[in-house]
Amino acid sequence: MPKPDPSVEQSAAQKNPRILLDGHGGDGAPDVVLDALKQILASSSCKAKFGVCGLVEVLEPALATRGLTSQVELVPASEVIAMDDSPALAVRRKKQSSIHVAARAVRDGDWDALVSAGNTGALMAISKLILKTLPGIDRPALASMIPAADGGTFFLDIGANIDCSSEHLVQLAVMGSCYLQAAEGMESPRVGLLNVGSEEGKGTDVVKAAAPILKASNLNFIGNVEGTDLFSDRVDVVVCDGFVGNIALKTMEGVAKLMLDTIKRELTSSLTAKAGALLSRKALKRVKSALHPSEHNGAPLLGLNGIVVKSHGGADVRGYACAIEVAIREVEADLIARTIESMNAMVEASS
């Protein structure tokens, strides 16, 4: 993916993003959430204002311990959605949950974005109910920017929509393309359809039926792409259903972890190797920082009329901080307004 358009960065400077964090959900809440927030607040360049939403009795002392009470607004909520709660029940029966309260605060304009490491299904369902989807979009999608030879590939859906029709795949392509136009200032992102081969006629019936619709659209559709292409410089947006996308993403995380573990083990296997590793430690650190899953945490929920970012439930402090940074960038880029513009332009061009 080429460098972002500088005009996007300019408009970015004009906003002071107000980011509301879900104080619950994920393996390490609220500690991971607040430690990540403290790390971000320590950076003098951070202009964002932060809030944390959830149980006062839990969050008040956790903020105090970290000396964050005066810097971070506590938005009270009286319920917590558990990671194994059924999304459907969570939507209906826990209307005072931290996710509900935070989503309403974003809808009402009190905050610009919501970040949560909580129950993915519940976050999707509540966000859809409260924030609504953008015109032309049936279901919100979960996306991730994954590392690639040219910086990154925008990959969706990564688990929000287990079953997708051909029309849903096309909507994913529109959402992904408009996201890169809005957030990165790309003019015409190259869109690929994830498949088992580059030739036409490959794949499942749903995928085969999506290709001609994409071809006829005014998206910059480059055809089928394969798993290897995700990390190449030939495509900017890759779409697939959430079952395939979730498995591909976790496969990627698994390989990266295995490789980093292998490197660590081998580089401590002998004195000579250790000495070598010491000399090349800066280079190895860059490898780790380029490819470690934590560095790519923060999945935007797309297609909603509001900014929501999902952090991995198992994210560490560095990972959660990345998710907060994704939310800040989206607000700075005025993502929703730009996405709507971009979608309107697409509809106009095709009519």
Added chain:
Amino acid sequence: MPKPDPSVEQSAAQKNPRILLDGHGGDGAPDVVLDALKQILASSSCKAKFGVCGLVEVLEPALATRGLTSQVELVPASEVIAMDDSPALAVRRKKQSSIHVAARAVRDGDWDALVSAGNTGALMAISKLILKTLPGIDRPALASMIPAADGGTFFLDIGANIDCSSEHLVQLAVMGSCYLQAAEGMESPRVGLLNVGSEEGKGTDVVKAAAPILKASNLNFIGNVEGTDLFSDRVDVVVCDGFVGNIALKTMEGVAKLMLDTIKRELTSSLTAKAGALLSRKALKRVKSALHPSEHNGAPLLGLNGIVVKSHGGADVRGYACAIEVAIREVEADLIARTIESMNAMVEASS
């Protein structure tokens, strides 16, 4: 995966495998095929006998150039299946192709195994037609041993069956489990169903319906596993349909390549890093050899009454040699007879 049972290695020593290579198909045939064969023949420990099947006018001079004429039997075939031939047409209209001739030679007992880098669909269809599937198996599957924390995970289907019913997923689990029992001497391989979460009730309808059948079987079914688990030590066999499997496998290859390229680039980025890399070059070589896709080439076609190994079409010499080694190990382990034994034992135990 634990170490193989030594009794398997003992029986292994009793056979001199006869391996027939498809002289065509893949990006680099016949050069890659014959260069890989030459590399293997150069090893004094190799007891296998080799043949190469295909067009005499192409293969005779290619063998002569490499000084292999006396060591390698040339099995003539008068047709070649192109990589983009329709498998259905290739099966019916190219009955004198190298794949047809080689599969018949394996069926007739003249050779013990066939290795091909050719058109996957055609190889599957012709192998099924000529060698037939084992009792209880509807369709052959393509599998791969992928690197994991404990040595390897056996992963299938990786592209032979794009659409799978729940029953097909169960057959894949049987094939994978019996393969590890037969080829590696494992007593009770742990089988996992690839899914988007470990909880029951996750995933597509097909996957959800497969879980209770696997649970009721006498396989050692451990439940749903995720993409990250592929590389862990908690599962030995992972099953999914060929669409998901192919994408996961190519994603894995893509990440591994990106990481190795990044390491290479970073370690040559400064003099200090270069010096460090020089000192740790042995350790880094082991990282590469543990994780480079070439080292894991050679996908067994399972469920057939005969040994067939598919090499990646784009395999290099080292990769193709790995595929030959997979075939040798399968013959040495007496794979087909042992698989039938293992399947019979499973049927008996469940009746």
